[in-house]
Amino acid sequence: MKTDLLPVVENVSCCSDLPTALSSADAEAKAARFKALADPTRVQLLHLVAGAGRDEACVCDLTDTVKLSQPTVSHHLRILVDAGLLTRERRGTWAWYRVADAGQRVLKADLGF
Amino acid sequence: MKTDLLPVVENVSCCSDLPTALSSADAEAKAARFKALADPTRVQLLHLVAGAGRDEACVCDLTDTVKLSQPTVSHHLRILVDAGLLTRERRGTWAWYRVADAGQRVLKADLGF
DNA sequence: CCGCTATATTGATGTTTGTCAATACAGGAG
DNA sequence: CTCCTGTATTGACAAACATCAATATAGCGG
Numbered sequence A, B: 001m002k003t004d005l006l007p008v009v010e011n012v013s014c015c016s017d018l019p020t021a022l023s024s025a026d027a028e029a030k031a032a033r034f035k036a037l038a039d040p041t042r043v044q045l046l047h048l049v050a051g052a053g054r055d056e057a058c059v060c061d062l063t064d065t066v067k068l069s070q071p072t073v074s075h076h077l078r079i080l081v082d083a084g085l086l087t088r089e090r091r092g093t094w095a096w097y098r099v100a101d102a103g104q105r106v107l108k109a110d111l112g113f
Numbered sequence C: 001c002c003g004c005t006a007t008a009t010t011g012a013t014g015t016t017t018g019t020c021a022a023t024a025c026a027g028g029a030g
Numbered sequence D: 001c002t003c004c005t006g007t008a009t010t011g012a013c014a015a016a017c018a019t020c021a022a023t024a025t026a027g028c029g030g
Helices: A024-036 A040-050 A059-068 A070-081 A101-108 B024-036 B040-050 B059-066 B070-082 B102-109
Strands: A086-091 A094-099 B086-093 B094-099
Touching: A024 A070, A024 A094, A024 B024, A024 B059, A040 A059, A040 A070, A040 A086, A040 A094, A040 A101, A040 B070, A059 A070, A059 A094, A059 B094, A070 A086, A094 A101, A094 B059, B024 B070, B040 B059, B040 B070, B040 B086, B040 B094, B059 B070, B059 B094, B070 B086, B094 B102
Parallel strands: none
Antiparallel strands: A086 A094, B086 B094
16 A cells, blocks of 8 residues: 555645636626726727816817827727716717716726826 | 907817816826726736735636636736736745735726726 | 718728747756 | 756737728708
């Protein structure tokens, strides 16, 4: 019989004991929030809408300020709305954007703002 | 002489008055922070290190848990360290990762965590 | 109805990014 | 010194992304 003074304990890993991992759906949802702000233009847009006069801004002024084409700005705004950081409201010909609750939380979170 | 009952006010834009824009360097710096967490794997890694036993984790265990190749995990950890969210310490053969101050702030910021 | 203007969508293109295989580097054991 | 193991870097490739030009849609004024 073999000696078992040093029984093998199935110690596959080296050392650290880790918590249960996030579900991949969970991790993806959280990453999606960050991804929405992982672009300088979108950071700029959130900043601009947050500081706008009546707490809202329309696309034309944002386009002028960020100096990108109108389709590009529209594209970024859509991403911010889809992420729940902005809301869109159509009044007449113009589309007005406001900071949503999740956006306010970002602005207060001391993560660069 | 022309009547100027409705003087033209150089109203180039339509309506909203916006704050001064962020400098592009500023916007890029802020976006870089978010970009570091704009990936499910990196969200997972921050979660795992934050909940690790002695507040630290080594690469081998993280690699086992996230089920990606070791170079890929190393790559993601580097991004998190470069963003100031994790710190790295080499002790012997192993590399130990801990959550840095900026990482703690993210975890408390209610932005998905 | 027809224009006109503001916004959104589509298609194409160059750049960035996540991933792995292969390789290099670092540190402990013999 | 030489091996062996854990970690980091390099190179390559496919997928995702930011951007714009062109086009489509929406809503107002005539």
